[in-house]
Amino acid sequence: MLTALNEKNELVSLIQFSSREQLHCIHATSSFICSSCRSPVILKVGKIKTPHFAHRSRKNCPSSSEGETDNHLKGKKSLYLWLQSIGLNPEVEQVYQQIGRRADIAVHTGDQEYAIEFQCSPISSKVMLERSKDYYSLNIIPVWILSYEALQLSASGIIKFTEFHQQFLRYSETLKQYFLLSYSSEKNIFIIIYLISPISKHSFIVTVEHVLHQSFPFPKFPLTAISLNTDHVGSYILYREKWIVSRFKYNQGHKDHFLRKLYEEQETILLNPPWNGLPLCSNTYFVTHSCEWQTYLYLHMKKEKALTKERLLAHFIQLIKQKIIETRQLQINGSIDYAVKSVSEWLKMMELCHVVTKQGKMYFINDNCMKHKVETVEKRDEAVKNFMNKYMNDIINLYNAR
Structure with a gap:
């Protein structure tokens, strides 16, 4: 303290x-x-x-309730001085006896009070939710800031997000994507993480922006509209291909629902078309790999020959309810129906890549897309390269349009 x-x-x-x-x-x-x-x-x-x-x-x-690290002490002091420097009157370690809470920093702007929590050590989503509810009961808005030192970011732009870290992902209505706000008590800078693209349950390709805290306003944090680019997509596809090989190599046979489904539809994962598993904003919603959940949609379209968006959505929701497709425990904005958004975004992407054709309210698999299919395992790299060369700009433009 x-x-x-x-x-x-x-x-x-x-x-x-x-x-x-x-x-x-x-x-x-x-x-x-x-x-x-x-x-x-x-x-x-x-x-x-x-x-x-x-x-x-x-x-x-x-x-x-938690042992206090030096990182936490430094962070509280630094954030307190930052709020002072931008003309506010913060109070460090404000005690709220009514709810038995001590906020790291309390600050008023206008008629609104905020409780800033600088989180360094892991806590459960239950504890985090309970604290937030307690603050809201006093009409205080909690602001959770994750310690950047608690994150593991590699030089290649891959970051590890445990379930604890994923609690800090927030949705921006302006950017139409998730972001993560963190603060480095060692460097006295804010680090905002954008373009969060999952490549496994806990690994993500991201873009990172550093902002000096002297120029960082409160409570409206300045978010930058960072665009997806070819390097990001190229890295994403590279990891998708690694995932496909790994899934084939370490498969559990009939215990693996996804591989069993492919077998039933006379498909194989190594010959999975290059349009399954593309970078979509919706990928963030799911623990299930993008290649997997997008393939389920494609297989259903292929089986049914023609579908409305509503029927495809009903099938998708059923897969989620059956836990065949697993979602992340994100703080999803109430105005977002992630299932609707995911199916809509996938259909739009498939139209742009000429995999799906729309006639009225009906969607059909476009037979012309078969020219980009993977003929043999040996030709997979070539097929993926040709497909991405043709549709790279469309993929990027759709993602950035959001």
Whole structure:
């Protein structure tokens, strides 16, 4: 903690002290208690970790459920100073006794109060939801910011998102896509992650933007309309092809519903057409790989010969209800019907790639698309390359149109 009450019941904030010598002085002359539970706390002024207060025992403090890392202490201090620098009047570690919560930072803008939570350590979606509901009960808007140091981003632009990280994905009505807001307490910058394209359950191709916190407003964060490009798509297709080979190599035979479905339809995963598994905004909704859920739609279209969007959607929803297609536990905006959006976006993409033709309300498989099918395993790379060369611009334009 960065705050505590002294013997005079005055709130002492360690942010106001500029030197460790000052802190050593008050450590020797003062005693402190927690502003939430009123139990004794110790002022720790070491050489490595950020100076802070620590409970002698946290078990009786309802506002202290996690051990506090140095990264968290630095982040709270840095975010507090950032809000001050843009003309606001924040309060660090604001206690709300009515709900037994201590916000990392509280701040008012106009008539609205916000509780900023800088999250460094993993918590469950249940805990995160409970905290948010508590804040909303007091008409306080919670703002969750993930520590960038908690993420694993490779030099190739691949990031690992566990279920914990995925709780921080937010949907932008303006950009029509998900993004993730994070903050680096080491570099004092905001990092916004865009174009989140899943390539497995926990791995994503992303685009990252760094913003100096001095130029970052609150509460309306400036989001940049970053466009999909050929490098992103090329990387995505490369990982899709790796997924196909891996799925074939480590298949579980008839226990694998997807491979069994392909077999029943006289198809094989290694000859799966290059239009199954394209980068769509809707891919973010699903744990199930894009190649898999898009193939289910294609196989149903192929089997039924002609379908309305409504009938294809009904089939898709049934696959989701049966857990054949698995969705992510995202904070999906209430105005978005992700199933409708996914089917609509897929049909539009298939029309652009001349895989599907629309006549009135009916959709048909276009026989001309067969010229791009994969004839043999040996010719797969060539077929994929030819298809992507022909439709790369259409794929990018549809994604960016959103």
